[in-house]
Amino acid sequence: MPKSATGRLSKWMGSALALFAGVALSAVGSQPAAAEGKQLTLCWAAWDPANALVELGKDFTKQSGIEMKYEFVPWTSYADRFLNELNSHGKLCDLIIGDSQWIGGAAENQWYVKLNDFFAKEHISMDDFVPATVVGYSEWPKNTPNYWALPAMADAVGWTYRKDWFARPEIQSAFKAKYGHDLAPPKGYEELKQIAEFFQGREIDGKKVYGAYIFTERGSEGITMGVTNVLYNYGFNYENPKKPYQMQGFVNSADAVKGLEFYKSLYKCCTAPGMTNAYMQEGLDAFKSGQVAMQMNWAISNGSRSLRCSKSGGKSAATRR
Numbered sequence: 001m002p003k004s005a006t007g008r009l010s011k012w013m014g015s016a017l018a019l020f021a022g023v024a025l026s027a028v029g030s031q032p033a034a035a036e037g038k039q040l041t042l043c044w045a046a047w048d049p050a051n052a053l054v055e056l057g058k059d060f061t062k063q064s065g066i067e068m069k070y071e072f073v074p075w076t077s078y079a080d081r082f083l084n085e086l087n088s089h090g091k092l093c094d095l096i097i098g099d100s101q102w103i104g105g106a107a108e109n110q111w112y113v114k115l116n117d118f119f120a121k122e123h124i125s126m127d128d129f130v131p132a133t134v135v136g137y138s139e140w141p142k143n144t145p146n147y148w149a150l151p152a153m154a155d156a157v158g159w160t161y162r163k164d165w166f167a168r169p170e171i172q173s174a175f176k177a178k179y180g181h182d183l184a185p186p187k188g189y190e191e192l193k194q195i196a197e198f199f200q201g202r203e204i205d206g207k208k209v210y211g212a213y214i215f216t217e218r219g220s221e222g223i224t225m226g227v228t229n230v231l232y233n234y235g236f237n238y239e240n241p242k243k244p245y246q247m248q249g250f251v252n253s254a255d256a257v258k259g260l261e262f263y264k265s266l267y268k269c270c271t272a273p274g275m276t277n278a279y280m281q282e283g284l285d286a287f288k289s290g291q292v293a294m295q296m297n298w299a300i301s302n303g304s305r306s307l308r309c310s311k312s313g314g315k316s317a318a319t320r321r
Contacts, residue, residue, distance in 0.1 A: 026106065026149040027113040028086065028093045039067045043082055043093035046072035047280075049153070076219040086111040100137045103148055107140040112148045119147060130154060157229040158299040159192070161185060165204060165293055174198075189233060189262060192294065196270035199293035211270030213286045213295040214263070217279035226296060227263050234259030 042057075044050050050072045057068040071092060073081045079099065085092055086106065098106065106112040119126070126134045126147065133151035140148055165171055166183055175183035175198055186192035196211025203209070215226030228236070235255035240246040250256075272291050275282065280297060287295040 025095060025097050025152045027115070028096055028111065038065060039069060040094040041069040041071060041092060042095040042097070043071045043085070044097040045075045045078040047075065075221075078220065097152065098149065103137065103140045107146075107148045115147045115150070116145070124150075153300055155298045155300045157225065157296060159186075159294055159296055160287060161195075161294045162287075162290075162292075165199070171204075189230065189266075193262070193266055193270065196266065196294060200270045204290070207290065209290065210272040210286075210292050211294065212266060213275065213278070213283045213292045213297075214267060214271060215279055215283070215296060216267065216271075216275055217277050217282075219277070220279075222279035227260060229296075230263045231256050231259035234262070 042053075044053070050070070054068075054070060057070070061067055082093070082096060082098070083102070084090075086096070086102075087109070089111075098112075103112075107114070118124075126138065126145075129138075129151045133154040134147075135142055137151040137154070138147045138149050140146055166185070172183050175195075178198065179194065183195070183198075186195055192212070198211070199209055200211040201208060215222045217223060235253065236259055237250040237253070238247065240250055272286060275286070278286075283295045283297045286292045287297075
């Protein structure tokens, strides 16, 4: 969040908003005055960003005098656990880092506190955030100035590749000899598959490597996030743009089928053995350990317009699909 906003946040919810990261940070409607007791409970998933959040919370407590408690659950039970809590108007969560698709139900069912008055009072401008994150994570109804959460973790699926492998003369020569053109970061999925096929089973530095890592996890959202990101590139739509909720012929369009078949073919041709139920961490581990030439994974920002990117160690680079 920009400094112009963070400096004016109130003790109850605002200071927490300044410090915590997530998809959409919201105040839960059943707990309007929890900070008066000098303690807040924040609910989220159990993963590394949540551990970092705990450390940030210590600074918040020093500055505000408000103690922070946390309720973190595994991603595989995250939705069931907290949607049940919200639906029953439970007392556990003062703040929650909810998924973006919860906004509509949370607003309609009064699970979340509407934040327009709070934002106006504290001079928090949604213009400080990337417009797509505001629409996706904060607004209900969509494309109206009605705010129910603060964008806190904007994410998109991207691809990283082994820049050092791509640059090796012997690998470049072998690729050009086989395909007749230079090895370069892929500009589309067909190029990506060709590169993955080239690296699949190749020996680099005395170790067998594989072409690509893709999402396959079935316990939460992993396989869905992987497949749909490919489907979009093939023309997939959830519904008829001119007739909401008409899904027949759109979700299962011929182009969507092509996208699904491509994802299946990429999995079969070019992934490492055993990657049948893998998601974010497995992809990072496979990439960092030198198992794969390319990996699908989340690229995450805080949603503000002031984002700056840091340089990598030189072995990897990113490409967009």
